[in-house]
Amino acid sequence: MSSTQLTKKIALVDCNSFYVSCERLFKPSLIKKPVIVLSNNDGCIISRSNEAKDLGIKMGDPYFKAKDIIVKNNVHVFSSNYSLYGDISRRVMRTLKYFTSEIEIYSIDEAFLDLTSFPNDLVELFVKKIRNTILEWTGIPTSIGIATTKTLSKIANHIAKKEKSGVVSLVEKKNIDPILEKININDVWGVGKQLTKFYIKNGINNAKQLKNVSNTWIKKSSNVLSSRTAMELRGISCIDLEIHQTKRKSCCVSRSFGKKVENFQELKESIVAHCLNASEKIRSESLLTKSITVFIRTSPFQNKGKYYSNSKTIDFPIATDNSLEIVKTALIALDYIFKESFRYQKSGIILSGLSNLENNENLFSSIKENKIKNLMKSIDYTNLKYGRSTLSLADAGFHKKSNLKKEYFSKIDTSDFYCLPTVRAI
DNA sequence: TCTGGGGTCCTAGGACCC
DNA sequence: TCTGGGGTCCTAGGACCC
Numbered sequence: 001m002s003s004t005q006l007t008k009k010i011a012l013v014d015c016n017s018f019y020v021s022c023e024r025l026f027k028p029s030l031i032k033k034p035v036i037v038l039s040n041n042d043g044c045i046i047s048r049s050n051e052a053k054d055l056g057i058k059m060g061d062p063y064f065k066a067k068d069i070i071v072k073n074n075v076h077v078f079s080s081n082y083s084l085y086g087d088i089s090r091r092v093m094r095t096l097k098y099f100t101s102e103i104e105i106y107s108i109d110e111a112f113l114d115l116t117s118f119p120n121d122l123v124e125l126f127v128k129k130i131r132n133t134i135l136e137w138t139g140i141p142t143s144i145g146i147a148t149t150k151t152l153s154k155i156a157n158h159i160a161k162k163e164k165s166g167v168v169s170l171v172e173k174k175n176i177d178p179i180l181e182k183i184n185i186n187d188v189w190g191v192g193k194q195l196t197k198f199y200i201k202n203g204i205n206n207a208k209q210l211k212n213v214s215n216t217w218i219k220k221s222s223n224v225l226s227s228r229t230a231m232e233l234r235g236i237s238c239i240d241l242e243i244h245q246t247k248r249k250s251c252c253v254s255r256s257f258g259k260k261v262e263n264f265q266e267l268k269e270s271i272v273a274h275c276l277n278a279s280e281k282i283r284s285e286s287l288l289t290k291s292i293t294v295f296i297r298t299s300p301f302q303n304k305g306k307y308y309s310n311s312k313t314i315d316f317p318i319a320t321d322n323s324l325e326i327v328k329t330a331l332i333a334l335d336y337i338f339k340e341s342f343r344y345q346k347s348g349i350i351l352s353g354l355s356n357l358e359n360n361e362n363l364f365s366s367i368k369e370n371k372i373k374n375l376m377k378s379i380d381y382t383n384l385k386y387g388r389s390t391l392s393l394a395d396a397g398f399h400k401k402s403n404l405k406k407e408y409f410s411k412i413d414t415s416d417f418y419c420l421p422t423v424r425a426i
Numbered sequence: 427t428c429t430g431g432g433g434t435c436c437t438a439g440g441a442c443c444c
Numbered sequence: 445t446c447t448g449g450g451g452t453c454c455t456a457g458g459a460c461c462c
Contacts, residue, residue, distance in 0.1 A: 039430035062429035107462045192460050223436060252432055301429055
């Protein structure tokens with residue numbers, strides 16, 4: 001095998017305007033039209049079609065601030081439909097796995113592939129085939145960037161987004177400096193708001209300049225992560241692909257309220273609902289939690305009324321996945337931090353110190369515990385079969401209309417039989 | 427009037443020990 | 445009355461990602 005065969009080749013596959021693309025699947029008339037998708041509560045803009053980007057609509061902007069542009073330009077608006085996006089995402093990832101098992105699913109719409117074993121001259125052709133297959137099998141357009149490190153593949157992908165072919169490889173490029181020079185420092189993976197400010201202050205404005213800065217200086221003035229980024233720009237791979245799925249270490253469930261909440265009862269109901277949600281999640285992944293954090297806060301954006309934000313963490317005596325115990329503990333924590341006469345905007349819980357159920361077979365497990373285990377199992381089974389919160393706790397409130405705004409919901413659920421479109425023969 | 431949700435990792439600083 | 449220094453562990457908060 002020649003040495004070129006061994007060049008590290010990492011591809012980053014990224015779905016274009018993913019949430020927008022998912023909505024377009026069911027409304028093809030929206031292709032080439034400006035479309036945006038909003039976050040929970042129709043709060044922020046979290047996905048934009050290229051046409052919407054061209055109108056100057058910014059990622060993360062609050063919806064109400066962009067409303068003028070949206071109305072004036074007839075931008076199509078959707079509330080987010082996460083179960084749809086999750087399902088489409090699984091289809092995309094399954095398609096990728098059909099091509100290679102050397103894959104790290106990085107987010108709902110991105111995956112890294114290790115294509116090192118492919119000959120350099122065939123790799124571009126191969127990813128074009130991948131791209132076409134994803135489009136054909138799922139209807140989702142993607143961009144693919146290939147390079148010798150993760151950070152460089154991000155940059156290749158960034159460029160691919162603007163190419164018609166949707167594919168860009170930097171692997172065989174002798175000198176990529178002219179390319180790196182055109183990449184703004186804040187577009188480099190791992191460089192956020194704070195680092196951007198810091199780098200610009202020190203005369204580092206683009207990826208090429210960061211690449212040429214000394215490691216010791218970066219480490220001294222920032223941290224190891226930043227020096228890794230610079231190394232990766234030099235083509236030295238420091239961030240490995242995580243091919244094997246690792247279990248998560250924490251599980252957070254939180255929501256903003258559609259309408260501000262002032263009374264304790266309503267806050268309590270939201271916390272109970274979050275707990276049931278989170279404990280169901282960790283049980284489905286065979287995890288136990290060591291501690292729970294409850295947090296509540298008022299809106300940080302409103303000047304009227306004072307700001308209040310607080311949290312409380314409580315450890316469990318023994319790691320648990322028992323909804324009842326988790327709820328009970330959460331309510332004790334809530335009692336600690338709740339204060340009257342604030343207009344609460346958000347509440348949430350975090351389960352942390354998660355560990356494997358199998359490694360925790362407890363010597364003291366009693367008949368009572370087995371009963372609880374069986375109860376949890378049947379709750380999960382019922383809710384899976386008949387829909388979320390068929391079985392719940394009285395504390396979560398009865399038949400409550402959820403305090404969540406979703407004005408532009410597409411009402412499509414690809415995992416629900418009753419949402420199948422009907423076709424009639426004429 | 428209206429500003430999302432869910433993760434990971436690193437570091438500084440305090441507590442504690444010898 | 446004088447009052448060290450170094451190590452480890454833990455946690456809260458910050459920065460980053462999508």
